Amino acid sequence: SEHHNMVWEVKRNQMPNAVQKLLLVMDKRASGMSDSLELLQCNENLPSSPGYNSCDEHMELDDLPELQAVQSDPTQSAMYQLSSDVSHQEYPRTSWNQNTSDISENTYRENEVDWLTELANIATSPQSPLMQCSFYNRSSPVHIIATSKSLHSYARPPPVSSSSKSEPAFPHHHWKEETPVRHERSVLKLTFDPGTVEDGLLTVECKLDHPFYVKNKGWSSFYPSLTVVQHGIPCCEIHIGDVCLPPGHPDAINFDDSGVFDTFKSYDFTPMDSSAVYVLSSMARQRRASLSCGGPGGQDFARSGFSKNCGSPGSSQLSSNSLYAKAVKNHSSGTVSATSPNKCKRPMNAFMLFAKKYRVEYTQMYPGKDNRAISVILGDRWKKMKNEERRMYTLEAKALAEEQKRLNPDCWKRKRTNSVRFNK
DNA sequence: CTGAATGAAAC
DNA sequence: GTTTCATTCAG
Numbered sequence: 001s002e003h004h005n006m007v008w009e010v011k012r013n014q015m016p017n018a019v020q021k022l023l024l025v026m027d028k029r030a031s032g033m034s035d036s037l038e039l040l041q042c043n044e045n046l047p048s049s050p051g052y053n054s055c056d057e058h059m060e061l062d063d064l065p066e067l068q069a070v071q072s073d074p075t076q077s078a079m080y081q082l083s084s085d086v087s088h089q090e091y092p093r094t095s096w097n098q099n100t101s102d103i104s105e106n107t108y109r110e111n112e113v114d115w116l117t118e119l120a121n122i123a124t125s126p127q128s129p130l131m132q133c134s135f136y137n138r139s140s141p142v143h144i145i146a147t148s149k150s151l152h153s154y155a156r157p158p159p160v161s162s163s164s165k166s167e168p169a170f171p172h173h174h175w176k177e178e179t180p181v182r183h184e185r186s187v188l189k190l191t192f193d194p195g196t197v198e199d200g201l202l203t204v205e206c207k208l209d210h211p212f213y214v215k216n217k218g219w220s221s222f223y224p225s226l227t228v229v230q231h232g233i234p235c236c237e238i239h240i241g242d243v244c245l246p247p248g249h250p251d252a253i254n255f256d257d258s259g260v261f262d263t264f265k266s267y268d269f270t271p272m273d274s275s276a277v278y279v280l281s282s283m284a285r286q287r288r289a290s291l292s293c294g295g296p297g298g299q300d301f302a303r304s305g306f307s308k309n310c311g312s313p314g315s316s317q318l319s320s321n322s323l324y325a326k327a328v329k330n331h332s333s334g335t336v337s338a339t340s341p342n343k344c345k346r347p348m349n350a351f352m353l354f355a356k357k358y359r360v361e362y363t364q365m366y367p368g369k370d371n372r373a374i375s376v377i378l379g380d381r382w383k384k385m386k387n388e389e390r391r392m393y394t395l396e397a398k399a400l401a402e403e404q405k406r407l408n409p410d411c412w413k414r415k416r417t418n419s420v421r422f423n424k
Numbered sequence: 425c426t427g428a429a430t431g432a433a434a435c
Numbered sequence: 436g437t438t439t440c441a442t443t444c445a446g
Binding site: 380 | 429434
């Protein structure tokens with residue numbers, strides 16, 4: 001089929017037999033997505049998502065869909081169809097994926113930003129159809145008690161506590177026999193336990209990089225590496241048994257999510273931690289750049305832009321505030337920013353991503369082994385992996401590199417050596 | 425600071 | 436073709 005479908009099925013409290021469906025339809029032609037990426041760029045603007053009121057990544061601005069409420073089922077189920085076809089009257093630009101990024105970055109105009117802000121406000125308003133769904137309008141946490149087995153091997157969440165803790169970390173052998181249809185590969189089925197008898201269980205299908213706000217953990221997903229690429233949100237790994245908090249929950253508000261950013265701290269607020277704050281601020285910076293033709297912004301992304309544009313309530317604002325606080329802290333504490341003004345780091349390549357993920361487990365598997373020995377093992381392991389298993393890492397590495405190149409092209413520049421010679 | 429792995433981009 | 440540098444942490 002030409003459409004990516006994503007269905008959110010939510011059982012409502014009042015009518016246990018009725019199922020509310022949220023159907024998100026993305027036209028592949030319109031999105032221009034290649035099969036290799038295949039991740040739905042369908043702006044999953046759900047309140048539980050960090051990108052929800054953050055306008056998501058700016059490269060996806062083109063695909064912000066318009067929402068239509070369609071009563072298609074007489075049995076009281078509402079269906080909202082999101083089609084990317086209908087949202088392009090004003091800004092008929094091509095897909096985010098089109099590689100002509102230099103041009104598009106400079107084509108941001110003020111009215112587009114306003115439009116975006118407006119849309120964010122509308123989407124977060126209580127009148128928004130998205131806000132009507134009982135799933136994320138809940139006031140109480142829900143437990144994840146099960147996940148789908150229908151994922152491809154490399155797309156599986158990492159081994160969870162319940163099943164295999166003694167197993168080595170490689171998920172490549174278990175689920176080989178399951179070869180679901182291509183477009184189903186990126187779908188994750190989750191079962192939530194609301195904790196009350198009358199609510200029953202919630203079954204949800206979502207993208208496997210969908211972020212959830214987990215109690216005591218902050219933003220988490222089954223695929224943190226993809227979540228940071230797709231949504232710009234650094235995530236912990238989510239596990240079965242985690243408690244997902246609805247937006248505005250007290251536990252979410254009081255939670256110090258610095259741990260989330262610790263997983264990402266090596267980037268130290270380079271453009272790579274493109275959270276809601278960064279996306280908006282980078283837009284502001286691009287706007288400024290297009291006006292004044294200034295140099296690369298580096299650290300001084302416009303934080304005022306955040307507070308002005310992203311002032312809607314919700315938990316992502318919380319993350320942003322923490323981000324801001326940490327940015328201030330880092331800036332004052334010195335070592336990072338004082339040493340080098342241009343402190344942009346290279347994005348990790350596929351192997352580095354892989355190594356980072358599994359180094360800890362290997363050091364635990366081989367106690368007393370030197371880190372260098374672990375590197376050898378990791379390299380050995382990497383070479384033995386199939387392309388299928390490497391793909392998620394290469395995919396993410398490519399995305400990281402692409403984003404980095406767009407946002408900070410100079411960061412790849414090598415140090416000047418004296419071998420630089422001019423033409424004879 | 426060095427090293428051990430791989431990869432990617434800049435020389 | 437070569438160099439650099441992304442991560443990680445014991446030495």
